[in-house]
Amino acid sequence: MPTPAIETRDLTIRFGGHVAVDAVSCAFHAGTLTAIVGPNGAGKTTYFNLISGQLPATSGTVHLDAADISHLSAAARARRGIGRAFQITNLFPNLSTLENVRLATQSRARSRAGAAHGLAGTLRELTSRWDRDTAVRSRALDYLAEVNLAEKRDVPVVALSHGDKRKLEVALMMALEPHVFMFDEPTAGMSVDEVPVVLDLIKRLKARGDATILLVEHKMDVVRSLADRIVVLHNGRLVADGAPAEVIASPIVQEAYLGIAPTKAVEAALHG
């Protein structure tokens, strides 16, 4: 077995007496798409926050390519290649769509320079003109085009529709050029004709073969068509892990996902 791209070992977070994520150990490999499912409040987004560093774990560790990154800030983890698209849209509201993505490509250019950035790089960052960095700008335009937002490059985020914001959210993550892509309900609240834009993007990403993709998604048809593997969280615990067909059929999932077991209700929920 190759080294997992991302691995969590006994990852736990406690909020007061409530254990939101409870000793979750799980490994994710490059070139695979894992769907993380579970009822509302199961701890899926909290689990994501622990991996990408928005929340510090109470105990347990997160590993990126075998290196322990538990002590790193969210910014450092992003620079190391963990990309995150948020469930609740989380953008720079008064900046244009292009500016939003440009900030991500700027960050990417900086982290790519790495140590070479140095003092000279800092000085350049302070004294050069942002509007003259055409490389960063054109790369940002490419990523905007990938989510069909190129024509709206000058529109401030506050003036975008919900669907466009969701697409921009994804574009920001793509622009960071990460190895690990964490999608948190990327299509939630999108209109029917917008959903394929994001799904196609995820499919293209998967076809690339080297990306580690984690997807939190409620729509079961989406999960079925995309996922190589499904991980089920329930009350903060990992309760099932395996191939999609097998996991969906397992009684523990049917109970965890719906709180009740009747097979008909499950089928109705999955297809309806």
Next chain:
Amino acid sequence: MSGIADTLLSGDLPRSRILTALLGVIVGVLALAPLLFDGAQAINTAAKICVFIVLAASYDLLLGYTGIVSFAHTMFFGLGAYGVGLALYGWGATWTSVAAGLALAIVAGLALALVIGLVSLRVKAIFYAMITLAVASAFAILAGQLSDFTGGEDGRSFRVPELLRPATLLFRLPLLNIDITGRTAAYYLVAGSAAGLFLSALRVVNSPFGRVLQAIRENEFRAEAIGFDVVTYRTLGNCLAAVMAVFAGALYALWLRYVGPDTTLSFGIMLDILLMVVIGGMGTLYGAIIGATLFILAQSYLQKLMGAAAKSTQGIPVLPDLLHPDRWLLWLGVLFVLSVYFFPAGIVGTLRSRAVTQEQLPKT
């Protein structure tokens, strides 16, 4: 021509015809002030405006661009003034003293800004404001108490290098018959440095670094999530603003040939800067020019204007009392309330957004 302006202003043009005209008038008058005005008060006011444009711009770097509410900004202003002032007082009226005093003040300012930043920029905004308030008060008290060193509440008067002394006659302008004295040289040192500092600040806010600061102001959480170390950027922004305030203080000391708590460290000045930035428009460095100019003009001339108004309304009941020069603070207050009411985004912010709406009207 427009290419030069674009380079000088780092591509951040005023973007409003009224604003361009206003700025043109202010900059033009400030540039020619020694030739236009005779009296000491006018030229003092002009120099004070130059200094406070730099100070307000540096504060806007914090408040408007980074979203940091700090009450310690006069501390850095004071550091610059005391650095240069005490160096000139103690080590003699030479340029070496000026340079050494300024260098020491910059180092001290950077160190303080760094410490305050690293210790407290992680905490919530309100706590940060409180911490800066405490540090600034401590600094002001220290400056007042160490009277052997700082001159205490009385401050220190000192001599400046010969080139800048009023008694130095440099040359006489042949056509206009105006004496160019050391005072004029001092004015142009202040005005020229202010212009250089302002344009540098304009470059910084329009640099990739400046865009990250604005991103942090917009959404700190997301800025962190796309890989920017928020604390590092904020601390660096804090340090830059501090150094700029140190420069402003140094210029002020050179101009006044005096340094004391009342001219640089008082909480009143802190509030003045805050008002200048808010009235001019936060997050637009041009706002610092408009805000500082309006504020200092009002401060310097409102009393005179009211004196004249009170005289001319004599005989009418109540009015002369209302317009009595002693009530000038009341009217200054009224002016501020009105300006915030009519220009909620500050004068520059409102003018710019109006210009944008007008541009878009014909298209739709």
